[in-house]
Amino acid sequence: AQKITQTQPGMFVQEKEAVTLDCTYDTSDPSYGLFWYKQPSSGEMIFLIYQGSYDQQNATEGRYSLNFQKARKSANLVISASQLGDSAMYFCAMRTGANNLFFGTGTRLTVIP
Amino acid sequence: GAGVSQSPRYKVAKRGQDVALRCDPISGHVSLFWYQQALGQGPEFLTYFQNEAQLDKSGLPSDRFFAERPEGSVSTLKIQRTQQEDSAVYLCASSPGGKLNTGELFFGEGSRLTVL
Numbered sequence: 001a002q003k004i005t006q007t008q009p010g011m012f013v014q015e016k017e018a019v020t021l022d023c024t025y026d027t028s029d030p031s032y033g034l035f036w037y038k039q040p041s042s043g044e045m046i047f048l049i050y051q052g053s054y055d056q057q058n059a060t061e062g063r064y065s066l067n068f069q070k071a072r073k074s075a076n077l078v079i080s081a082s083q084l085g086d087s088a089m090y091f092c093a094m095r096t097g098a099n100n101l102f103f104g105t106g107t108r109l110t111v112i113p
Numbered sequence: 114g115a116g117v118s119q120s121p122r123y124k125v126a127k128r129g130q131d132v133a134l135r136c137d138p139i140s141g142h143v144s145l146f147w148y149q150q151a152l153g154q155g156p157e158f159l160t161y162f163q164n165e166a167q168l169d170k171s172g173l174p175s176d177r178f179f180a181e182r183p184e185g186s187v188s189t190l191k192i193q194r195t196q197q198e199d200s201a202v203y204l205c206a207s208s209p210g211g212k213l214n215t216g217e218l219f220f221g222e223g224s225r226l227t228v229l
Contacts, residue, residue, distance in 0.1 A: 004155075035218075037220075042222055043202060043204075043223045043225075044220055044221065044222045044223070045156070045204065045220035047219075093155075100146060100158045100161055100169065100172075101218065102158070103148075103155030103157070104155050105153075105154055105155050
């Protein structure tokens with residue numbers, strides 16, 4: 001069975017500082033993909049970053065990077081130089097053999113000016 | 114359109130009523146997904162289409178839930194005899210290929226259903 005765990009219901013960060021959002025996962029499938037999505041108050045899920053289980057390097061997309069520690073089954077999202085517009089819900093998700101995504105419960109990030 | 118379009122954005126139904134939620138995916142996208150997101154929770158998978166074929170409906174919570182995509186484009190999620198526990202945001206997503214690869218899953222803004 002697949003499981004995604006996000007243990008931080010809410011996080012605060014000062015504008016321009018970096019923040020790490022935690023995500024751990026559990027799967028017995030050797031091939032899987034890990035995703036982070038942002039959900040602003042409008043409700044739309046916005047894709048941020050992807051990491052494949054066989055990727056050797058941590059994924060990066062602009063100010064987003066994924067700290068992938070395979071042995072610890074963690075896939076933390078790091079947002080550098082936080083902006084006010086980063087305030088939103090952030091969801092970690094995993095795809096295994098099945099053709100759909102399993103989501104965590106999310107972390108609400110608030111950026112303080 | 115440029116993105117995934119869902120309608121209605123908001124729906125209030127009395128318990129026992131039937132509702133229909135529409136999803137218009139990005140043109141040409143093969144795969145279409147429905148998710149249910151309860152308040153304060155992450156989205157939960159309901160069903161998946163590849164073109165007009167419903168390949169996975171394992172997430173549908175009961176036989177009151179029915180989804181279709183008859184021509185491989187627009188999809189409708191129907192909920193019969195709505196119950197209060199059906200209150201949630203229903204998200205539709207589409208993907209260009211037949212298999213999820215590197216996150217090419219595009220979501221609509223969702224339809225918020227409130228059952229009184």
